[in-house]
Amino acid sequence: MRVIRKSNYEEASMACAELIASQIRLKPDCKIGLATGSTPIGTYKDLVDMYKAGSLDFSKVTSANLDEYRGLGGDHDQSYRYFMNTNLFDHVNIDKSKTFVPDGLEADAVKACTDYDAILESLGHLDIQLLGIGGDGHIGFNEPADDFCVNTQCIDLEEQTIQDNARLFFGGDLAAVPTQAYTMGIGYIMKSETVILMATGAGKKGIVEKAFCGPVTPRVPASILQLHPNVVVIGDEAAISDAVVAKAK
Numbered sequence: 676m677r678v679i680r681k682s683n684y685e686e687a688s689m690a691c692a693e694l695i696a697s698q699i700r701l702k703p704d705c706k707i708g709l710a711t712g713s714t715p716i717g718t719y720k721d722l723v724d725m726y727k728a729g730s731l732d733f734s735k736v737t738s739a740n741l742d743e744y745r746g747l748g749g750d751h752d753q754s755y756r757y758f759m760n761t762n763l764f765d766h767v768n769i770d771k772s773k774t775f776v777p778d779g780l781e782a783d784a785v786k787a788c789t790d791y792d793a794i795l796e797s798l799g800h801l802d803i804q805l806l807g808i809g810g811d812g813h814i815g816f817n818e819p820a821d822d823f824c825v826n827t828q829c830i831d832l833e834e835q836t837i838q839d840n841a842r843l844f845f846g847g848d849l850a851a852v853p854t855q856a857y858t859m860g861i862g863y864i865m866k867s868e869t870v871i872l873m874a875t876g877a878g879k880k881g882i883v884e885k886a887f888c889g890p891v892t893p894r895v896p897a898s899i900l901q902l903h904p905n906v907v908v909i910g911d912e913a914a915i916s917d918a919v920v921a922k923a924k
C-alpha cells in the first residue's frame with residue numbers, strides 16, 4: 676500500500692491525475708475504472724487540462740464506471756453517465772463507445788447486472804481503478820453487508836448515502852435521490868492491476884482510518900483494499916491520518 680498525502684484538495688487531485696496520465700502515456704490503450712462523486716472532480720479537470728495542453732491522448736482508452744442509479748438515464752443531470760460526460764468525456768478525445776456505465780434505465784435488475792458483468796468480462800481486468808469512499812466505507816455503491824459482493828449487484832442505498840448524496844447533489848432534495856443503484860462488484864474492483872482510492876476533507880478521516888487500519892470486514896467494504904497488492908491512497912492532510920501513513924509499505 677502506498678499513501679500520497681498532500682496538503683490540500685488541489686494537490687491531491689493533481690497527484691491522482693498524474694498517476695492516471697502516466698498510465699495512459701505508458702499504455703495508450705489502457706482500461707481505466709472511473710468513479711463519480713465530488714472527490715474526483717478536480718482530477719478530471721486536471722486530466723482535461725492535460726488533454727487541452729496536448730500532453731494526453733484518450734483516443735485508445737477504454738473506461739468502465741463503477742455504478743449508476745437505477746431509474747436514471749444518461750440524459751438525467753444527476754445520472755453518473757451525465758456526470759462523466761460533463762466532467763470528462765465531453766472535453767477529451769475519448770471514444771464514447773468505449774466508455775461503459777451500468778444501464779440505469781434497465782428496469783430488470785438481474786439483466787442490468789448480468790449485462791454489465793458481461794461487458795466487464797469482455798474487458799478483462801482493468802489497469803487502474805479509481806475509487807472514492809462513502810461515509811460508511813462503501814466503494815462504488817457496495818454498501819456495508821454480511822459478505823463482500825463479487826459481481827455487479829443492485830443495491831438498496833443506505834440512509835447515510837442517500838443523505839450524503841442529497842447534500843452534495845440533487846439540489847439537496849432528499850426525496851429526489853434514487854434509493855437503488857447498480858454497482859460493479861468488489862470482485863471486479865479487486866482484479867484491477869492498481870487501485871487508487873482518493874479521499875479528501877475532514878469528513879473522510881475517520882472512515883479512511885477504519886478502512887485501512889481496522890479489521891478487513893464487509894461492514895466496511897473499503898477495508899478489503901488492505902488485501903490488494905497494489906493500492907494507492909491519495910488524499911489531503913484533512914482526510915489522511917498519521918496512522919494511515921504509517922500503514923504504507
Ligand code: GLP
Binds near residue numbers: 710741810815836
Ligand atoms: C457515491 C459514489 C461513490 C463515491 C461516494 C463518495 O456514493 N457511488 O463512488 O465514492 O459517492 O462521494 P464523494 O466523493 O462526493 O464524497
